[in-house]
Amino acid sequence: MNPERMPTVLVVDDNRDHSQALAKIFERAGYRVGTAGDGQEALTILADRPFDLVITDLRMPRMNGLDLLRNIRAMSPHVPVLIVTAFGEWTTYVEAMNCGCVDRPRFGVIVATALMLGVSGQAIAQAPGHGSMPGMQMEEKKEAATSEAPHGGMEMPDPMERPIPDEGVPRATEIKGGQLLPFKLVDGVKVFELTAKPVKWLILPKFKTLPDIWATTWSYNGQVPGPMIRVTQGDRIRVIFKNELPDPTSIHWHGVRVPNRMDGVAEPAITQQPVKPGETFTYEFTVKDPGTFFYHSHVETDRQIPAGLSGPFIVDPKRPKAKVDLDYTVMLQEWRVNPKTGKTWPAMPAMSEPNFFTLNGKAFPATETLEVKKGQRVRIRFIGAGQFAHPMHLHGFPFKIVATDGFPVPKAARLTKDTVNVAPGERYDIEFVAEEEGTWIMHCHILHHVTNDDLEPGGLIFAIKVTA
């Protein structure tokens, strides 16, 4: 073969044994191989001549794999980069995702390209003799082995109960749940509109052996969780609620002190009749107390709330006392979805044990990463919107519980903790100072809740990235 036409790969690793072993594998597979001892050296080489593929170690002196990836993206966005690491921690996945387009993290390997996986595919297809890259083959074998492990080849049987009807249910046009809901000011009243309707919601893009997981949900305004109503203590608010679901429903304002007839208890029909499909109901009240609350259906709650009918309701105090640099609300929910068929059952009713767990409507690694500067004060408001308790554990620094169920905790009574158990219906506001740099994670410590259909790492994990 004309050596000019041979595909080229740059192997970057500070361990010479590793890089030489890799180089041999690639040479045998028909690549022309260059080697570099770290990210800095790799950049110097790349400035001189282009390569079809860069395969790099993660942990190296002077410049690590992620910084190299960032630099390559800026320099030559078309070059696919394959990051190989024996240290496949969640934090690394999160950071890699922050670096841009990243293919699904796999066991020990993160495939990252500056553009799309298609670019990577082209480069791989150029390799002579093989349908795919040698490294890829080894890695796929590994993946197959792990994918069989969780159920021992057995799939979870579908629950006996009827699934959430999915015929004709469109995919959501919104990407994020819990978005701030705009209002119109009418004669001094903040007027909001909420519409309950079914949508398919992407709780997890392709992950390991799983396809995109689109749960069939019952949403408010096409978002999961429903949009955030954020008002100030003392505000008069009106919520015009429309039911576009196939079943009757209502809204209960969880923890909010409202007049009895606004309490939304429609099953049993104590404070109002259920809002039938196609009907509208108007809720109106003055918001008395500041704090973290939420709203949810109060009809057939065991089916409707786990189908998605809940959203955050945050009330800011009239005269704010403590200022925080970042104020983040986290709604915790559980799902039962058949990954193959997409059929969705409300998690919890007989035999419907959850197999997906979401934080603001997304399962890790699709959850958001909070970015803060060292020394900043962070408040996280947890809302237990589902049917399971979630002991949320923070790495890196302790926190204080500053409010429970919306009520402020007096300074002298604030517990210092690193884990807070958020039971169904509860809210906890925690605060901490991000005192150490790094990517720290917070996750549920019921470890099944950090899986996606039994595959780790998933579910209730999010990261807090602290930079200087």
Ligand SMILES: [Cu+2]
């Ligand atoms: Cu949990």
